[in-house]
Amino acid sequence: MRKTNYYILIVFILTIITKSVFSWTTPLQISPLNGSDCWAGVTLDWAAVENSEKYQVQMDTSIFFNSPLLHTAFKNYINNSSYNMDTQEWVDNLFFGKTYYWRVRALVNGDTSAWSQPRNFTTRDY
Numbered sequence: 001m002r003k004t005n006y007y008i009l010i011v012f013i014l015t016i017i018t019k020s021v022f023s024w025t026t027p028l029q030i031s032p033l034n035g036s037d038c039w040a041g042v043t044l045d046w047a048a049v050e051n052s053e054k055y056q057v058q059m060d061t062s063i064f065f066n067s068p069l070l071h072t073a074f075k076n077y078i079n080n081s082s083y084n085m086d087t088q089e090w091v092d093n094l095f096f097g098k099t100y101y102w103r104v105r106a107l108v109n110g111d112t113s114a115w116s117q118p119r120n121f122t123t124r125d126y
Contacts, residue, residue: 024113025049027104030082034119041092042121048087049106049113050080057089059102063118097125 028047032038044057055075058065071091078086094100099122106113 024052024106024108024111026113026116027055027087027106029102029104029116029119032119032121034121036121037124038121040094040096040123041090042094042123044089044091044102044104045082046087046104046116047082048077048080048084052077052106052108054107055086055104056107057102057104059089059091059100061095061098061100063101063120065101065103065118094123096123098123 027049030045030047032042032044044059046055046057049055054077056072057075058070058072060070061067062070073089075086075089078084081087099120101118101120103115103118105115
């Protein structure tokens with residue numbers, strides 16, 4: 001019972017901290033779907049966050065986004081449509097049979113959204 005109370009308190013504190021640090025809206029990831037199988041080239045796609053200035057997207061073989069294979073890209077905001085090049089990142093030459101993780105966040109001058117929850121996909125092995 002005591003562990004549950006501590007867990008609830010920690011979640012409550014993290015929620016307050018997160019909301020006070022990140023006030024910009026986090027983009028919603030569209031594809032690839034979490035846990036899906038993909039080819040060695042894939043388009044990372046997310047929903048637009050209206051009035052953002054940029055997006056930052058990261059993809060890595062580590063869920064901590066700290067490996068030498070980390071791929072980071074910045075996309076300049078075009079408009080609130082989710083069907084533009086600013087909400088997509090094409091990555092290719094990926095290793096076959098490898099799991100990749102990706103996340104995205106929106107940026108404006110003086111504010112950054114929280115990172116989206118990492119999604120993963122596995123490349124198909126011929």
